[in-house]
Amino acid sequence: MSAIPLDDRDLQILSILSREGRISKVDLARRVNLSATPCWERLRRLEKAGFIRGYRADVALAKVAPHVVVFVVAELESHRAESFQAFERAVARHDEIVACWAIGGGFDYLMQVVTRDIDSYQRLVDQLLASELGLKRYFTYIVTKDVKAGPPPLADLFAAGVQEN
Incomplete structure (x- = not known):
């Protein structure tokens, strides 16, 4: 499925970023219970591996x-x-x-x-x-009315397939 194995923290990082792309690195690290440097290294690894394709605003x-x-x-x-x-x-x-x-x-x-x-x-x-x-x-x-739009349910998608590092 993926070139690099994902663990629970990687999945947490991806889930948070899919909902809150502008979160600060410090807040992201705190939310996934890591210090800033290891969190930043994971984030860069996920970006480099193509798991994160970009960041953009959800414009009304x-x-x-x-x-x-x-x-x-x-x-x-x-x-x-x-x-x-x-x-x-x-x-x-x-x-x-x-x-x-x-x-x-x-x-x-x-x-x-x-x-x-x-x-x-x-x-x-x-x-x-x-x-x-x-x-x-x-x-x-x-389309006559927006009913729902949101990020994919990453936790549900990967619940059975998450590999531990």
């Missing part, structure tokens, strides 16, 4: 600007590797596509799109269709 978009969040499921005409690669390169060029997952079960991709309004979303779709990426069909789901 509704307070910043009008916007619409849209989920799109997409199916490609061809299921050849080149078709998937071309589609994924095209998706990477559009900042308004904030997330994209390859999925199984009838469709090929699930995308999350954030734009100013439905018109700007439709322009994005028109660009994708005009790019001749082999987009066979797509379905649009407009």
Whole structure:
């Protein structure tokens, strides 16, 4: 699963940072019951190993600007590797596509799109269709209300698989 073994403290560090990315190193060390230097060394090891991909703010978009969040499921005409690669390169060029997952079960991709309004979303779709990426069909789901968003339940995910150092 991972290149380096994780112990309970590593998991605690990851769990805390997934909820409180701006926590000070001193507070983080105190919360995982370590002195600052060993905690900092663990944090750097986790970052270097790729367990921590970055730090960012959870921006309240509704307070910043009008916007619409849209989920799109997409199916490609061809299921050849080149078709998937071309589609994924095209998706990477559009900042308004904030997330994209390859999925199984009838469709090929699930995308999350954030734009100013439905018109700007439709322009994005028109660009994708005009790019001749082999987009066979797509379905649009407009988010009407945020119900829940949060970090993954790391403690639950790793409860059975945590290895002791």
